[in-house]
Amino acid sequence: MAVTDRATPVRGMVLADAWRSFRTAIRLGWAIEANWSDPFLFAVYTMAKPLSAAMILVVMYDIITQGQSGPFLQFLIVGAALWNVVYGVLAGLVQSILEDRERYRMMKYVVVTPSSLFPFLLGRSLARVGVSLVAVTLTLAVGVVFLGVELSVDLPLLLAASVLGLTAVMALGIFMAGWCLQLRQEAWSYPEAIAGALYLVSGAIFPVSVLPSLAQPIAWAMPTTWWLEASRRGLVGHGSPGDIGTLSDGTVLGLLVLTTALTVPIALAAFAWFMRRARQAGLLDMVTGS
Amino acid sequence: MTDGARPPRTPREAANWSRDRVIRANLRAVVGRAYPRIIGLTREPSWIFFEILLPFLAVSAFVFVYRALGAPEEFVGFVVVGGAMTAFWLNVVWMMAAQFYWEKDQGNLELYFTAPMHLMSVLAGMAIGGLVMTSSRALAVIVIGSVLYGVSYRIEDPLLLVGVFLLTMVPLYGLGMLFASLFLLWGREAFHLAQLLQEPIYFLGGVNFPIRHLGLVAGLVVATLPLAVGLDAMRQLIFPGEASEGVLPVGTEMLILAAMGVAFLLAARLALGYLETLARREGRLTLRWQ
Secondary structure (H helix, E strand, C coil): CCCCCCCCCCCCCCHHHHHHHHHHHHHHHHHHHHHCCCHHHHHHHHHHHHHHHHHHHHHHHHHHHCCCCCHHHHHHHHHHHHHHHHHHHHHHHHHHHHHHHHHCCCHHHHHHCCCCHHHHHHHHHHHHHHHHHHHHHHHHHHHHHHCCCCCCCCHHHHHHHHHHHHHHHHHHHHHHHHHHHCCCCCHHHHHHHHHHHHHHHCCCCCCHHHCCCCCHHHHHHCHHHHHHHHHHHHHHCCCCCCHHHHCCHHHHHHHHHHHHHHHHHHHHHHHHHHHHHHHHHCCCCCCCCC | CCCCCCCCCCHHHHHCCCHHHHHHHHHHHHHHHHHHHHHHHHHCHHHHHHHHHHHHHHHHHHHHHHHHHCCCCHHHHHHHHHHHHHHHHHHHHHHHHCHHHHHHHHCCHHHHHHCCCCHHHHHHHHHHHHHHHHHHHHHHHHHHHHHHHCCCCCCCCHHHHHHHHHHHHHHHHHHHHHHHHHHHHHHHHHHHHHHHCCHHHHHHCCCCCCHHHHCHHHHHHHHHCHHHHHHHHHHHHHCCCCCCCCCCCHHHHHHHHHHHHHHHHHHHHHHHHHHHHHHHHHCCCCCCCC
16 A cells, blocks of 8 residues: 555654664664675775776776876876765665665655654665765775875865765765656666766766767766866866866856755755655555566 | 485485486576576566666766877777676676575575476576677677777677687676575675676776786786686787787687686586585575575
8 A cells, every 4th residue: 555645744753853763774774784794895895896996997097198197197086086975875875765665675664654764764875875985085095105196185175075065966866766766677777877877977087078069068067077076176186187177166166056056956856756756656665576 | 215215315306307308397497597588688678778878888988088098999999899798797797696696585596496407507597598688788889889989890700709709608607607606605795796796807807908908917817707818809809909919819818718618617516516405404595585
């Protein structure tokens, strides 16, 4: 039977209850993500995947430039490192909601509790986001120690870019989680597909100016493009090669604020609509077998 | 069964079938397990979308990196061919190696162990179905990539190329069969293991660059990883020239592939036998949630 909207609001629910849900969900997410695995395998997995992704780019760069170091290598390393966050957030949020619906079949019980699904979902996905932050640090550390990446940190710019960028990426993840609840098939593949598409149009590992002219306006409309650009400037002191690199720091930050300010309300409104539709159509306890 | 006789150890012994019937039952198992994968080509259009899209997105990103670096055009061809072979590797990891784990979760594995056919027949069916299914995806990646990015091929001996491709598939899917048993033994880490076999293998397998650029590591890779050896040999045949110079001559790499094929298939059979013994002795290996 479909779980419909509550007839009356739940009385007595306060912020403390949401906080308790959030904390419990963090513990649960971490248990599922890490504690059930062999610690050695988990550590290897956490390190090997992002480092290999970065090393592919480093070897490609090395072959073509005959081992010369330069700003493009820094551009590659920082982009490859930060992209772990986008994939971690998108995959974390979507896989949490799908695992709870399809694999552990707890979604319907969470939804009928007086607490909101929202803090639970955020908490449940944080383990994967945490792992992706470890991957960022590790990749940057390898870049600095072994590959000659020179950090020139502009802390205020980096902090502003990180807060805004993470907010925008979380909003995209929340939108994706709601969207994937509506799907009957292949919902698990969507985070990878969307992250892959964003990877292409965000200037993560090549300048946006290399893209075909049709794709460039999409790149300029994405908060991820401006987050990466602002973060690069905050971390290594210079931006991307190409058009975007010629913009001032203020313009880049302004565009990040603008795109984030547009993304967040749209994503939250879409998530609310997706959840309403999921309740009405009985999608919260649907098992697709995919 | 007469008094004092040893009880049958497997359903195959218990069935006590004639040789003809054993062969027919096993062939039917192969066809039965290959059928859903082949018929899925027409019944699950979403599979086609994702299995072409995901390798294609990765291919495009690496093509743009090479273009941004001003690399010779052969490198774009290396990436497109590597992207097509990635489709086979993804199929081996997710639909061979992790498959028994998913089958356990869905409750099918118990049925496999109680049916009077050999589990190698199930794995062979999975491999044949997966190979057919993935060939269409790989071909699509090659055609789309070649048209979009203007790759030109210079194949002087197409029959030899087909031979190398088929020879690569034997150890590749043999490795998948071996991993199917090992993943099941290693338990809950199937997801992490499958993830671990992606980027690190793309890096070591030289999916986006000729593996000779890995230096000393290339020798180790050639001795262990069929994807790397097959790709290295195929690149030498598709793009003859200095840029695609292989680690070893094509003939030697074919011998290595043949030896790997025999070794991985034998190892898969041994691992499966051990798994079957363990499953019957401990009684929990095939149970859901264990």
